[in-house]
Amino acid sequence: MTDASVDPVAAVTPDEVAEALARLRATTPLVQSLTNIVVAQWTANVLLAAGAAPAMVDNPHEAEAFARVAGGVLVNTGTPYDDTTAAMRAAVTGAQAAGTPWVLDPVAAGGLAWRTGVAVSLMDLHAPTIVRGNASEIAGLLGGLGGRGVDSADSPEEVLDRARELATSRRTVVAVSGAVDHLTDGERLVRVHNGDPVMTKVTGVGCALGALMAGFAAVCDDALLAATSATGLLTVAAERAARAARGPGSFAVALLDELSLVTPDELASGLVLS
Numbered sequence: 001m002t003d004a005s006v007d008p009v010a011a012v013t014p015d016e017v018a019e020a021l022a023r024l025r026a027t028t029p030l031v032q033s034l035t036n037i038v039v040a041q042w043t044a045n046v047l048l049a050a051g052a053a054p055a056m057v058d059n060p061h062e063a064e065a066f067a068r069v070a071g072g073v074l075v076n077t078g079t080p081y082d083d084t085t086a087a088m089r090a091a092v093t094g095a096q097a098a099g100t101p102w103v104l105d106p107v108a109a110g111g112l113a114w115r116t117g118v119a120v121s122l123m124d125l126h127a128p129t130i131v132r133g134n135a136s137e138i139a140g141l142l143g144g145l146g147g148r149g150v151d152s153a154d155s156p157e158e159v160l161d162r163a164r165e166l167a168t169s170r171r172t173v174v175a176v177s178g179a180v181d182h183l184t185d186g187e188r189l190v191r192v193h194n195g196d197p198v199m200t201k202v203t204g205v206g207c208a209l210g211a212l213m214a215g216f217a218a219v220c221d222d223a224l225l226a227a228t229s230a231t232g233l234l235t236v237a238a239e240r241a242a243r244a245a246r247g248p249g250s251f252a253v254a255l256l257d258e259l260s261l262v263t264p265d266e267l268a269s270g271l272v273l274s
């Protein structure tokens with residue numbers, strides 16, 4: 001059944017996503033990642049495979065200056081320590097000064113009060129270009145109770161109204177991941193139907209998605225297009241990887257291969273958007 005509130009023509013087209021991927025690979029944007037200790041190397045490899053240039057500049061002495069020259073910045077609250085949290089504030093300040101797009105991934109927001117406060121205070125400092133999280137994390141930014149640790153206990157459909165509210169109140173794009181990713185700027189909505197359940201069996205897939213969004217934000221003026229392009233690339237590559245994989249281990253390796261192999265035309269023809 002068609003949702004009457006959704007335009008039958010997706011707000012972002014597969015051809016626009018294909019062009020964004022071609023731009024990413026042509027320009028290899030520098031992506032500064034202030035991320036968690038679980039996923040740092042994996043995130044750098046995902047960025048490299050996709051065609052971007054990773055740099056994990058996450059200390060309070062250098063984060064502001066680097067955010068001024070980076071193409072995009074990722075801030076991820078997965079394992080926040082006092083000095084990396086100070087570095088996040090510095091990076092957001094530098095991003096604001098230079099107009100660098102930045103992406104917030106509020107890992108485990110809602111479930112843990114201190115980090116939820118950190119994430120909200122970063123949004124207060126300067127509005128993120130994109131907020132990316134699973135459904136429980138997005139609800140957690142608005143007072144929800146969070147998920148089960150870093151995993152979601154809710155579906156994107158269940159939190160869509162809150163995602164729209166967050167996008168409108170913060171003037172940002174909110175990207176809610178799950179079986180069907182829901183991405184909104186408060187008015188427009190894009191749903192990405194690609195992906196595979198095995199993506200939830202490798203740690204850091206969601207975190208890497210945030211980094212990809214920072215990369216695409218460097219080459220897209222429209223943040224909704226950037227978020228859609230990152231989600232589309234990751235999920236279409238994951239479908240291709242899952243076909244050959246025996247389990248989570250070989251899937252993770254194949255995903256890096258497919259991120260580098262998928263062409264813009266193949267991406268456009270594999271994407272299912274509504």
Ligand SMILES: Nc1ncnc2c1ncn2[C@@H]1O[C@H](COP(=O)(O)OP(=O)(O)O)[C@@H](O)[C@H]1O
Pocket residue numbers: 133134135150151152177178179180181194195196197199200204205206207209231234235
């Ligand atoms: N059940 C699922 N089926 C297909 N793809 C999924 C499923 N769950 C998550 N994904 C994909 O995995 C990626 C990470 O999403 P998610 O697991 O929600 O993030 P996180 O790891 O932050 O909790 C997204 O690209 C999403 O499309």
Ligand SMILES: Cc1ncsc1CCOP(=O)(O)O
Pocket residue numbers: 036038039078079107150202203204205206207208
């Ligand atoms: C397991 C874990 N614990 C703290 S951060 C982290 C990684 C979470 O990665 P993702 O959100 O991509 O599943």
Ligand SMILES: [Mg+2]
Pocket residue numbers: 107133134150206207
């Ligand atoms: Mg996550």
